[in-house]
Amino acid sequence: MPSGELGVVGQRRWYWPVFAAPGLLWLVLLFLLPFYAIAAVAMGGLDPIFGQPEPAWLPTAWDPETLGNILKSFTGNPAAGMVPLQPVFIRTIEYVFTATALCMVMGYPVAYYIARHAGKRRVLLLVLLIAPFWMSYLMRMLAWVNLLLEDGYVNKLFTFLNILPAPRNWLAGDSVTVVLGLAYGYIPFFILPMYAALDRIDKSQLEASRDLGASPAKTFLRVTLPLSKQGILAGTVIIMLPMFGDYYTPDLLSGSPNTSMIGNMINRFIHTRAGGPTGASITLMLSMFVAVLMLYYLFSVARAAREARQ
Amino acid sequence: MSAEAPALPAPTSRGSSLAGRFGDWLRNPWGKPRALVAWTWLYMAWSIVPVLIAVRIGFNTGRSRSTFQGFGLRWYTQDPELSVFHDESLFQALVHSLQLAGWVMVVATPIGVALALGLARWRGRGSGPANFLMLFPLVTPEIVMGVSLFLVFDNLYKAVPFGRPWLPWSAMTLGLVTFSISYVVIVVRGRLFAIGKEYEEAAMDLGASPAQALFRVLFPLLLPAIFAAAMIVFAITIDDFVISAFLCVEDCVTVPIKIYSTARLAPSPALNALATLMLVASLGAITLAVLVQRRFIRKRETAEHSAVEDFARLEI
Numbered sequence: 293m294p295s296g297e298l299g300v301v302g303q304r305r306w307y308w309p310v311f312a313a314p315g316l317l318w319l320v321l322l323f324l325l326p327f328y329a330i331a332a333v334a335m336g337g338l339d340p341i342f343g344q345p346e347p348a349w350l351p352t353a354w355d356p357e358t359l360g361n362i363l364k365s366f367t368g369n370p371a372a373g374m375v376p377l378q379p380v381f382i383r384t385i386e387y388v389f390t391a392t393a394l395c396m397v398m399g400y401p402v403a404y405y406i407a408r409h410a411g412k413r414r415v416l417l418l419v420l421l422i423a424p425f426w427m428s429y430l431m432r433m434l435a436w437v438n439l440l441l442e443d444g445y446v447n448k449l450f451t452f453l454n455i456l457p458a459p460r461n462w463l464a465g466d467s468v469t470v471v472l473g474l475a476y477g478y479i480p481f482f483i484l485p486m487y488a489a490l491d492r493i494d495k496s497q498l499e500a501s502r503d504l505g506a507s508p509a510k511t512f513l514r515v516t517l518p519l520s521k522q523g524i525l526a527g528t529v530i531i532m533l534p535m536f537g538d539y540y541t542p543d544l545l546s547g548s549p550n551t552s553m554i555g556n557m558i559n560r561f562i563h564t565r566a567g568g569p570t571g572a573s574i575t576l577m578l579s580m581f582v583a584v585l586m587l588y589y590l591f592s593v594a595r596a597a598r599e600a601r602q
Numbered sequence: 603m604s605a606e607a608p609a610l611p612a613p614t615s616r617g618s619s620l621a622g623r624f625g626d627w628l629r630n631p632w633g634k635p636r637a638l639v640a641w642t643w644l645y646m647a648w649s650i651v652p653v654l655i656a657v658r659i660g661f662n663t664g665r666s667r668s669t670f671q672g673f674g675l676r677w678y679t680q681d682p683e684l685s686v687f688h689d690e691s692l693f694q695a696l697v698h699s700l701q702l703a704g705w706v707m708v709v710a711t712p713i714g715v716a717l718a719l720g721l722a723r724w725r726g727r728g729s730g731p732a733n734f735l736m737l738f739p740l741v742t743p744e745i746v747m748g749v750s751l752f753l754v755f756d757n758l759y760k761a762v763p764f765g766r767p768w769l770p771w772s773a774m775t776l777g778l779v780t781f782s783i784s785y786v787v788i789v790v791r792g793r794l795f796a797i798g799k800e801y802e803e804a805a806m807d808l809g810a811s812p813a814q815a816l817f818r819v820l821f822p823l824l825l826p827a828i829f830a831a832a833m834i835v836f837a838i839t840i841d842d843f844v845i846s847a848f849l850c851v852e853d854c855v856t857v858p859i860k861i862y863s864t865a866r867l868a869p870s871p872a873l874n875a876l877a878t879l880m881l882v883a884s885l886g887a888i889t890l891a892v893l894v895q896r897r898f899i900r901k902r903e904t905a906e907h908s909a910v911e912d913f914a915r916l917e918i
Contacts, residue, residue: 333753405635426884
């Protein structure tokens with residue numbers, strides 16, 4: 293048999309692509325095309341009679357007016373009748389960065405301990421660490437709604453310890469509640485890649501650093517920390533991506549427009565017929581804004597897959 | 603590797619105060635880092651205890667959603683109007699969630715397994731972009747996927763009905779299959795790399811056709827991973843909120859959607875009971891997946907890591 297015709301395990305060249313075909317077709321029709329639909333709706337118009345979105349499927353028919361209005365609103369001078377998006381945008385960035393910083397500060401020591409010192413307890417700790425992955429995010433937020441109610445255990449504890457003079461209403465437009473809720477929701481997704489990165493560090497490098505006279509603090513700062521940089525980056529990207537699109541955490545833990553994030557705006561517009569192009573435009577802006585994070589994540593996952601293959 | 607590596611003699615004199623202990627740890631990072639231990643267990647408590655409290659509130663015999671009362675099944679079965687099994691809207695949410703998760707599992711698993719086989723073995727032109735396309739849904743924020751699917755079903759695939767999770771061709775099912783395929787591929791492909799090509803090559807050297815090598819040799823070896831992938835899809839779907847919510851227009855409330863719309867105003871702990879049932883379903887599916895992986899795969903490859911650790915790696 294001529295070798296050019298043979299695939300990996302001796303089959304013909306088309307043999308394996310045929311297996312991939314249904315899945316790839318599915319992803320083209322229900323992932324790539326829908327992505328394009330965002331652009332088509334964002335740059336399309338509204339039906340003059342029914343007020344429904346009328347997508348512009350061909351790039352030649354694209355009308356960037358709505359997108360331009362959204363961009364103006366983002367940069368601080370909204371056109372007449374357009375919601376001012378800049379405060380929401382700034383608030384989203386503040387929330388996401390604060391919550392991410394909290395995740396790092398709280399999560400790094402946990403990952404460090406499990407990777408380096410847990411010993412016999414490692415399996416138990418990993419089970420506890422992974423358990424929240426398989427609980428619905430909404431269930432975990434419901435738990436906090438229960439705890440933060442006016443007569444809930446948080447108020448009881450805080451008034452008992454005299455931290456608060458009287459029960460506080462945590463669930464009415466409180467930025468602190470929302471940011472802590474975000475941190476609570478996403479921190480497991482930061483710790484796991486962080487753990488994987490710290491676990492990969494070769495212990496002999498730490499011993500070498502100690503043997504060559506570096507203090508433990510210096511060893512941590514000059515060896516462990518730089519070697520875990522990939523993990524910090526991966527964990528940060530993994531939690532920032534969904535956080536930028538979050539709308540259910542503020543809805544459940546505050547419900548006030550004072551804590552609205554970009555996701556709340558998208559959710560609000562997309563479900564009203566006439567808001568279609570506006571919602572799609574904001575989604576497009578958000579996608580462009582997080583594209584860098586997505587590409588970084590994509591390339592690092594692809595790299596990991598290539599390494600696993602070898 | 604065990605953590606109790608070359609322990610230096612622990613300095614005993616300074617170990618009393620908290621600052622002193624921290625100092626001990628700085629001097630000897632291979633000793634017992636008590637501050638880290640405390641921090642880690644505090645974190646675990648903070649992470650898990652709220653959920654346990656929510657579960658316990660579902661077993662209240664009274665109406666409070668914030669305080670423990672007597673222990674009973676009132677909000678599961680006994681209350682004739684408001685319990686999960688008697689309140690039509692709560693029971694429907696449970697049924698919808700199970701129907702949806704079942705269909706998505708049935709559709710996404712075979713497509714994903716075939717895609718995993720194709721992508722793992724296909725080396726020609728086009729395999730690079732195909733791999734990238736498969737990874738894309740994993741990194742796309744769910745809200746973007748939700749909006750894009752909503753818009754495409756609303757404006758282009760108008761024949762596909764919104765909601766109706768009991769139909770295998772509803773927008774909800776199709777959307778969640780799109781979201782799940784990549785997870786199946788990641789799980790099954792990881793296993794394919796671990797198995798290697800030797801078994802198939804041996805079978806074909808012994809005269810098996812490619813199809814025989816695939817179905818009689820490779821497929822049985824892959825079965826535990828396929829089962830795990832199916833269970834993961836079930837758990838992901840039953841927990842999913844964003845995509846379901848965007849593709850649900852009417853008659854389609856699932857458990858997460860029900861929690862979203864009533865968490866603030868729920869009149870009784872029945873919502874907690876409902877959420878607990880869903881928690882049991884999804885943790886049960888994952889436990890089954892881990893047990894099967896452990897039972898069939900451990901033997902020779904993963905002597906060093908436990909099944910749980912393999913699972914921790916799988917998520918990334």
